[in-house]
Amino acid sequence: MSFQVFLFYLLAGLTGLCAISVVVTQNIVRAAAWLLFTLAGVSGILFFLGANFVGATQLLVYVGGTLVLVVFGVMLTAQGPFITMKTGAAEWAVSTLVGLLLYGVLATAILTRTKTNDFATGPATQQGGELTRSTVLGESLLGIEQATPKANVTGVPAEKRKDLPSKGERSPVGYLLPFEIVSVHLLVVLIGAAYLARTKRRRQAEGGQPAPRVEGS
């Protein structure tokens, strides 16, 4: 067993164990900590796949940004009975059964893929090593680099594909516009989140305090 295989199994096993721990633990603070390790493990898997930029983005945005948001949410709401909210035994049984069945279906579908779908037996060695550099990723976002060098599965007919400009000219398949749209979308969403989460003391004082409801556990 080579070192690469051992490293993959170590990383994947740790990530899977942490993901299962997120589900199993009843303490919401511990679930946040397990989620941190899961996200870090996923970014390690992405590094392992040669996607350096995506792995770094995963670390920055997910572990550094999203998880901090989640931890803030936990800290602001984890009081008294809400830290550990027990799920009923019947619900546990049903959800575990459904989860195992779902994983069985997915694993069967993965392991019995037909050979026609098995488009590649190994990693894209000649393309992958060069193309997964972040420079090339950015160039393909701008449309400078041809985004799909061997795009025979994207639905473009073969006769149309010859019209695509070669390397050096501007290619029509750039992802800059979707990327910009996603960026502006994120900005709008963050403004909306700030608007939603603001305190509304004045309105509550006018309309009276809502009746506090602490039910369950």
Added chain:
Amino acid sequence: MPEEIGLNHYLLLGALLFVCGAVCMASKRNAIGVLMGVELVLNGATVNFVAFAHFNPAFVIEGQVFALFVIVMAAAEAAIALAIVLNFYNNHLTVDVDTAEELKG
């Protein structure tokens, strides 16, 4: 144990993350726990995207670009969902999703 890591290994890991997230969404009573389940599901999708990008030469760029989109969308979704959860907590003093039943018919 196989000597080479194939596409199936990554797909199985992504499926495990997806199923964990789905079970987490279904079984947690804390609203933030449900949110963590969504994060797990999106991470499983990211692993699948990047694995396909690595093993299929036609999608080397596309898989990574869509993985980036998934990450940004997850950040947006987490921000909005947490704002809603905090608002719900301010109004109802609880984060139990079972008590959010005002729209029940």
